[in-house]
Structure formats: C-alpha cells, structure tokens
Amino acid sequence: xxxxxxxxxxxxxxxxxxxxxxxxxxxxxxxxxxxxxxxxxxxxxxxxxxxxxxxxxxxxxxxxxxxxxxxxxxxxxxxxxxxxxxxxxxxxxxxxxxxxxxxxxxxxxxxxxxxxxxxxxxxxxxxxxxxxxxxxxxxxxxxxxxxxxxxxxxxxxxxxxxxxxxxxxxxxxxxxxxxxxxxxxxxxxxxxxxxxxxxxxxxxxxxxxxxxxxxxxxxxxxxxxxxxxxxxxxxxxxxxxxxxxxxxxxxxx
Numbered sequence: 001x002x003x004x005x006x007x008x009x010x011x012x013x014x015x016x017x018x019x020x021x022x023x024x025x026x027x028x029x030x031x032x033x034x035x036x037x038x039x040x041x042x043x044x045x046x047x048x049x050x051x052x053x054x055x056x057x058x059x060x061x062x063x064x065x066x067x068x069x070x071x072x073x074x075x076x077x078x079x080x081x082x083x084x085x086x087x088x089x090x091x092x093x094x095x096x097x098x099x100x101x102x103x104x105x106x107x108x109x110x111x112x113x114x115x116x117x118x119x120x121x122x123x124x125x126x127x128x129x130x131x132x133x134x135x136x137x138x139x140x141x142x143x144x145x146x147x148x149x150x151x152x153x154x155x156x157x158x159x160x161x162x163x164x165x166x167x168x169x170x171x172x173x174x175x176x177x178x179x180x181x182x183x184x185x186x187x188x189x190x191x192x193x194x195x196x197x198x199x200x201x202x203x204x205x206x207x208x209x210x211x212x213x214x215x216x217x218x219x220x221x222x223x224x225x226x227x228x229x230x231x232x233x234x235x236x237x238x239x240x241x242x243x244x245x246x247x248x249x250x251x252x253x
Contacts, residue, residue: 005066005203012195034184037157038192042149049145054138061139062200070210071102073217077238080221083109084231092225104128104215108222118226122219129215136208140201147197154189158182217241 020029047055079100086094096113100106107128111121161182168174217238224234 005199008199009196012199013191016191016195029184029187031180031184033181034157034188037160037181037185038150038153038188041153041156042146042189042192045149045153046142046145050138050142054142058139058142061142061204068207070207071214073214073241076102076105076214076217076221077235077241079105080218080224080238081231081235083221084225084229084234087225088228088231095225102214102218105218105221108218109225112222112226118223121222121226125215125219125222129212129219132215133208133212136204136211140204140208143197143201143204147193147201150192150197151186151189154186157185157189161185213241 017026020026023029079102083095083098083100086098092112092115095109098109100109104125108121108125111124116124159182161178161180165175165178165182168178220238220241221234224237229237
C-alpha cells in the first residue's frame with residue numbers, strides 16, 4: 001500500500017478544512033446546490049466522454065493508486081539471478097513450481113517452462129506490457145478530465161449564482177444564498193481538481209512508469225534465462241535498471 005497517496009490527499013483536504021473552520025466555521029462552506037453543480041455535473045459530463053465500462057472501472061483505478069505496491073527492482077534482479085542459477089543447473093524445467101511473487105515474472109517463467117520459443121515469449125510479454133500501459137493511460141485520462149471539468153462546472157455554478165442574485169436584487173434575502181452558490185462552486189471545483197483528481201492522475205502516471213520499467217527488467221531476465229547467460233553476468237547486466245547511486249550497493253550485496 002502506498003501510504004503517501006492517502007496522507008497527501010487527506011492532508012491537503014484537512015488543511016483546507018482547518019482554513020474553513022478558522023474562517024468562520026465549516027457550515028458556511030457547505031452548499032448543496034453548489035455540490036450538485038460541481039460534483040454531479042462534472043461526473044456526468046466525464047461519463048459522456050468515456051465508455052460506461054471505463055467509468056465504472058474508475059473506482060478500481062482509484063484503489064490501485066492507493067493500494068498498489070511497486071516491486072523493488074533490486075529484488076527482481078536478485079530473484080532473476082536465483083532463477084537463472086536454477087535453470088543453468090537443472091534446465092528450464094527446473095523452474096517449474098518455483099515460488100515467484102511477481103505475477104508478470106511468473107507468467108514469463110511459465111511460458112518458458114511450457115517450451116515456447118524465445119521470440120514467442122518476448123512477443124507475448126511485450127504485448128502484455130503495452131496493454132497494461134494502455135489501461136493506465138485510460139485511468140489517467142479519466143481523472144484528468146474530471147480535473148478539467150471540476151473548475152469548468154464551478155464557473156457554470158458561479159454564473160448561475162450571479163444570475164440568481166442579479167434577478168432578485170429587490171429581495172435582499174436571496175442575495176446571500178445566490179452569492180454563496182456563485183463563490184462556493186468555484187471553490188469546490190478548484191478543490192476537486194487540485195486536491196484530488198490531479199494528484200491521483202499523477203500517481204497513476206508514476207505507477208505506470210515504474211511498472212513499465214520493472215516489466216522491461218523482467219523481459220530482460222526471461223530473455224537471459226532462455227539464452228543461458230551466466231547468472232553473474234546477467235546480474236551485472238541488469239544493474240543498468242537501478243539508479244546509479246544504488247548500483248554499487250546492489251553489486252556489493
């Protein structure tokens with residue numbers, strides 16, 4: 001679980017809430033019509049942009065940004081060297097039944113054990129990588145579109161509030177509620193975009209980049225195992241996937 005996502009979003013919302021309390025009380029900043037315009041309007045507008053399946057899967061994408069655990073590349077290299085050592089001693093069939101926590105690495109090893117040619121294995125795994133990247137991109141686009149629509153709906157709500165205020169200038173009682181709709185919709189739109197949707201979209205982009213890197217690393221591991229490359233040489237070759245500052249430490253270990 002990536003606790004940074006949870007802490008970041010809750011922290012940003014908490015600071016905004018504290019500012020509201022210090023500005024006169026949280027009740028002053030609660031307005032149902034404004035919420036309907038921003039949250040309801042943005043949700044339905046974005047729903048019209050994507051297939052229904054993409055909209056419904058947005059919750060899963062959101063949970064993935066919070067619960068996702070990115071594998072440590074150094075641990076993947078260590079596991080790859082271990083598997084390569086076994087394959088060098090016992091052959092590819094010796095990898096059958098090995099405990100492999102990473103699902104993508106497990107899939108690659110299973111294809112090797114089944115006797116598929118290296119070109120076929122590389123093609124299958126590369127296709128898997130491309131499809132995973134595409135799924136992440138759709139998730140990013142979905143939340144970025146909500147981030148775009150939130151402030152836009154806030155502006156629409158502001159105009160609604162101003163029209164209501166100007167149309168009833170002769171009744172002082174309506175000026176306050178109309179002005180509240182005008183201002184709070186802008187606030188809600190800005191909070192929705194900047195404290196929630198943009199951070200989630202950027203986290204999904206980061207996760208996609210890290211997973212792409214890890215899966216490319218795994219692709220190299222599978223290819224090296226099938227080619228029968230010396231495990232020690234393979235480990236040194238895969239050090240390029242680590243940040244420069246960690247390569248010497250990993251090599252020493």
